[in-house]
Amino acid sequence: MRDIARRPAERPPAATVAKPLPVQPLPQPIPPPPPVAENVPSSPPPAWQVKKAAPNAIDVPASVYVVRPGDTLRGISEKTQAGSEAIARANRIEPPFKILAGQKLKIPAGRYHRVGKGETGIAIARAYGVEWTRIAQLNEIEEPYILREGQRLALPSRTEVARMTPDQRAAAFLLDIEDLITGSEPALATREQPKPAAPTPNPVAPTVAVAEPATFAGRFDWPVRGPILRGFGPFSSGQKNDGINIGISRGSPVGAAAEGVVAYVGQDIPAYGTLILLRHGDGWISAYGYADAITVTRGQKVVRGQTIAKSGVSPYSGEPQLHFEIRNGRKPVNPLGLLPSRS
8 A cells, every 4th residue: 555654733732811802814816727728618527526336345255156057247246246356366267267166155244335337446446435445456457457347346334434644544545547447447247348539629418438549559659759857667765757757848839649538637636747648559548748738538538649638837836847657557657668759
């Protein structure tokens, strides 16, 4: 789990005053709204903010189930209330998950949440106050990271949750790009398919999963032109950069590094300011942080070089720049190894 240290809030010493004088609070300045590109519809709110997950977890004891004629793993999951994927892993059943009448299956003990339509992994994790990355790890969730209605997810045990420190509980509500990649798509009905990308700025409903391009076009390009202010990888201070920071004047157009689909637009990770995620197919994802004005919406199809935003400033230094990442699945990759030479 992420270990994020936080200082507890300090309480002022108690004081006794006979007749406190009324004090008028000083007026607080109202920050100006961020600039918005003209004639562009505002992006819908992130799906996990729209569809909250109801905590319906059930504790399932370990048992043995004897397969009956006509049984399926999903049906056995409904009967036992354990996850079908967890049952398959416990019994080493591989795709296409065939089972035989009379076969004895181990039903793994655990705490399981039944996924509702439109729920996201992030929303489910927040309903229980745990990190989504921990739930994804327990369930060995892989690409395309889309949940299904009726799926039963294994959760951290009540004992594990009870042992969480206050800092760990607070960290469970903080997001990073990996969370957005693996846990932001709404769960679909059993046979429902993700919605194809829209060719024009047409917002996809937050409760609809976005379809990733089938294949990657095979080429990335520079989103902006400017000096590298901070490179990829760890620094002597112990910090790590999962991408590169490119110096560019504020308000400059930011281009899509490759053809793809807009998977996310939002400000849910303060370190990235306004962030855009594009899916390019074959698990490739690009991220654009510190944006000032957005010119695309979730679910929109974009082509390489198309303007997706106007550049902004770092929320830490206030210096104009773009934070840019390329990821293969959840793994950050050094963009300099994939971008064309500047010469």
